[in-house]
Amino acid sequence: MTAAVFFGCAFIAFGPALALYIFTIVTEPLRIIFLIIGAFFWLVSLLFSSLIWFTTATLIGNKDEPREKYLLIFGVLISVLIQEMFRFAYYKLLKKASEGLKTINPYEKAPSMRLLAYVSGLGFGIMSGVFSFVNTLSDSLGPGTVGIHGDPPQFFLYSAFMTLVITLLHVFWGIVFFDGCEKKKWYTLLVVLLSHLLVSALTLISPHYGLNLVLAYIIMVLMGVWAFFVSGGSCRSLKLCLLCQDKDFLLFNQRAR
Amino acid sequence: MVASTSASLRIDSRKFHGYELPAPGAPGHRDGARVGLERPLPEKVGIEASAQLRGKMATAGGGCVADPGSRSLLRLLSFCVLLAGLCEGNSVERKIYIPLNKTAPCVRLLNATHQIGCQSSISGDTGVIHVVEKEEDLQWVLTDGPNPPYVVLLEGTLFTRDVMEKLKGRSGRIAGLAVSLAKPSPASGFSPSVQCPNDGFGVYSNSYGSQFAHCRAFQWNKVGDGLAYEDFSFPIFLLEDENETNVIKQCYRDHNLSPNGSAPAFPLCAMQLFSHMHAVVSTVTCMRRSLIQSSFSISPEIVCDPLSDYNVWSLLKPINTSGTLEPDDRVVVAATRLDSRSFFWNVAPGAESAVASFITQLAAAEALQKAPDAATLPRNVMFVFFQGETFDYIGSSRMVYDMENGKFPVQLENIDSFVELGQVALRNSLELWMHTDPMSQKNETVLNQVEVLLSTLEQSGAGVPTVVLRRLNQSQPLPPSSLQRFLRARNVSGVVLADHSDSFHNLYYQSIYDTAENINVTYPAGQSPEEDLNFVTDTAKALAGVATVLARALYRLAGGASFNDTIQADPHTVTRLLYGFLVRANNSWFQSILRPDLRSYLGDGPLQHYIAVSSPTNATYVVQYALANLTGKVIDLTREQCQDPSQVPTENKDLYEYTWVQGPLNANETDRLPRCVRSTARLARALSPAFELKQWGSTEYSTWTESRWKDIRARIFLIASKELEAEFGSMAELLDVAGKGLNQLSVEANLQEWRLKPAFSPHCWPRACLQRA
DSSP states (O other): OHHHHHHHHHHHHHHHHHHHIIIIITTOHHHHHHHHHHHHHHHHHHHHHHHHHHHHHHHHOOOOHHHHHHHHHHHHHHHHHHHHHHHHHHHHHHHHHHHHHHHHOTTSOOOOHHHHHHHHHHHHHHHHHHHHHHHHHHHHTSSOBSOTTSOOTTHHHHHHHHHHHHHHHHHHHHHHHHHHHHHTOHHHHHHHHHHHHHHHHHHHSTTOHHHHHHHHHHHHHHHHHHHHHHTTOOHHHHHHHHTTSOTTHHHHHHSOO | OHHHHHHHHHHHTSOOOSOOOSOTTSTTOOOTHHHHHHSOOHHHHHHHHHHHHTTTHHHHTOOOOOOGGGHHHHHHHHHHHHHHHHHHOOHHHHHHOEEEOSEEEOOOEEOSSOEEBOOOOTTOEEEEEEEEOSGGGHHIIIIIOSSOSEEEEEOGGGOSHHHHHHHHHTGGGEEEEEEEOOSSOOTTOOBOSOSSTTTTTSSOOSSSSTTTGGGOSOOSOTTBOOGGGSBOSSOEEEEOOHHHHHHHHHHHHHHTOOGGGOOOOSSEEEEEEEEEESOOSOHHHHHHHHHHHHHHOSSOOOOEEEOEEEEEEEESSOOOTTSOOOTTOOEEEEEEEOOOOOSSTTOOOOIIIIIHHHHHHHHHHHHHHTSTTGGGOSSEEEEEEESSTTTTSHHHHHHHHHHHTTOSSSOGGGEEEEEEEOSOSOOSTTEEEEEOOTTGGGSHHHHHHHHHHHHHHHHHHHTOTTOEEEEOOTTOOOOSOTHHHHHHHSOOOEEEEESOSSSOSOTTTTSTTOSGGGGTOOOOTTOOHHHHHTOOOHHHHHHHHHHHHHHHHHHHHTTOOTTGGGOOOOHHHHHHHHIIIIIOSSSHHHHHHSOGGGGGGOOSSOOOOOOOBSSOOHHHHHHHHHHHHHHSEEEOOOHHHHHOGGGSTTOOTTTOEEEEEOOOBOTTSSSBOOEEEEEOOEEEEEEOHHHHTTOTTOSSSOOOEEEOEEEEEEEEEEESOHHHHHHHHHHHHHHHHHHHHHHHHHHHHHHHHHHOGGGOOTTTHHHHHHHHO
């Protein structure tokens, strides 16, 4: 069953992200570049948060059970803060870059900020998904499965769905966040930060997998709806899309009209 | 990159017994580069290796060395350990696996013609756990169980030849075996050794004393079932820790038991055993492969190493070790053996097989040294502790070889007489039997010399009421003993003292149960370790009696007469040695007699006496330093002078060995009082001459080698279903093969491209390559 678990979990976690990548990103080289830069920014944020976590761990030194737990919580919170800071830094960079692009190539339209928000969000999402799940995935190859200490055997499935939700959330957060920056609505940034904190904190109550998965998916749906409207979607365009009357919906919508 | 990986792999592949002697030029050391690599300095070893070594080092007596000078080293080390801990602290893995840390594997050993021991496949053998507590439980494993292969958790009492043969017969259904310790030891005895130990390498053969060859007279080790000399195709591990055994049994009860014999539902509790061995077939094959590797490859992958260590020896009167003795110098040799073995790697308590006898000899050496006229006796006395005698007399055959070739200060013709201690701790009714060799006594002079030897022993025994020396029938052969190797080379007059008249009294010869309890070394409950250390047991008193007889006999044989009755072995010495070797090595006395850098070699358990590969084992060092401290003198030198006495005009390094030892604690028990001990206790290489001569198929000398390995560990976990796992296994194999094929193809393609460019067209090359591959 280990192989089935491995492939199943891998496709659950990375399937949607892969599909989005193939259908929306690969078409244009510039998008691939921005996606990779986004992923890189997330990596740098991870580097910083792990540095902070490591130095704190060495400074505290002592390795008893509750203290390690507090250290982990602290690490998660710091990591979320740093990730959002890097999202902001990436926004600033893109802002400069798009101006630069305009001066280099005045005849072609530079990609819109909405599109860049989506691309960068996907970059963040893919990287965080890969980092949070690949180790677990490699352990799912066996020979053993989870459960010898009484843990629920659905651990891998849960992790896969959690990875999926985090990946998608990063996309939505990216869109909402960039939009907030564009429109100088700073409260959206706070909402993104808080919801990110909330989802991360949910994973800390690890044995109650069902509960925190459901909560995470509710948050994802809410963020998704918000992102949809923020990026110019409407009930009408959704209807057109669902009835297959507007086949280029996703891509077309991204273009500045 | 390539170099560093191979280095770390090689470090993994060997378990450390300790520091290499600073004599890499010692003959037989095939690749000097390894010496540096094998030093167990963890900060050089790196994260991967230190993680690997954790848990295993316990048997080798590892631990932190906290020399005041090496604090920064220590910090670096702890940093490494921390890093390793972080890398290893994969919480998902901890959710899945429970590693078994206190296990001992059965490893592969090879001789000129055979391989013995066990091995797993390269990625470890996995099987569903089945606990076998009585013989009926085997039915499930061998025929009924629906989920083969199984890993059998075998009760120690069932680890017999019968059961093992059944398991071997159905090896397709057996993935491996985990054996728990039987407590108490099996009452009927258990010896995995053969009934005729060291057969074929002693003095008797079909051409010389054929009536005694192959134990025709009688089997020395009657309970021996020869398990330790069998080859098993599945891994076998010993579970040393009862708690771990209980964890496994609990997992088995929770998951693998089903009501009334139906198939239990998945997930099932399984165990995986890793003990893949690199060497196969025989010493001839594996040494040839190693040699080819080391002569052509930059980073040779040695597959096996000769079993080798060091003999410990000392002299009553110091001689110049840089030369050899004059032919008319006479030396009385007192010999015994240092090593034992068991079915499992580095588990060799050898209480009766080795420890009791060498402790007796140590006590005798101390007693003899105290004789007032010891320095003026007409003949010298040499005490030898042979290492590796279990494996076809490695130590004694090497010493004889060195003596014959003039590489040892004492020559064969200097030997006046030879007194060996066999197993001596299990005497019935005070009797100590004197075994002699009937073949050499066909020579009139030897017969007379032996007669003198025996009567001297009897006279010496007369003054000791606790020992009664008994002669044996003239036509009885010698038991397995080092003397046999000397008799092969020269007709020396010799005697072997033992507690048995015919077969061994030891019911646990060379087994894991040959422990302190076997020779009745027990202590009253509720005592502190310090009180235990100085508590004189009955066994200690009895062994002290034997030591007294030995010391007095040696005194007489060396030509002494005047102080015979004052020579007395100290039961306190014996009891402290017994405690240190058999109960707890890390005690105050052992600490005080060791070199400061060796103190971490002492663990909280008994010392193990399995011969190592190429470096002195913990036990060898402890015996050497015990001998040095018991027979040596504390002299007034500083640390620097002690380490290099050539600067001191009154001292001579050729005559004596100087050791800087930790010394006892001072009055308020805070610091130690280190001191310099001058003695004649030395080490001599115990590597079989077969490897010196590169005669790997030798029938004259021991050819035992130990295979190398990369990874030895065991873990338990749950498996979700067996069939799919097997399917995946084959898929992984397929991928592996495909990968190798691709590799091969690309190499070939490169070659083609390089050599004949026009022939390389996309239409033809894959088929051509496949055909060649």
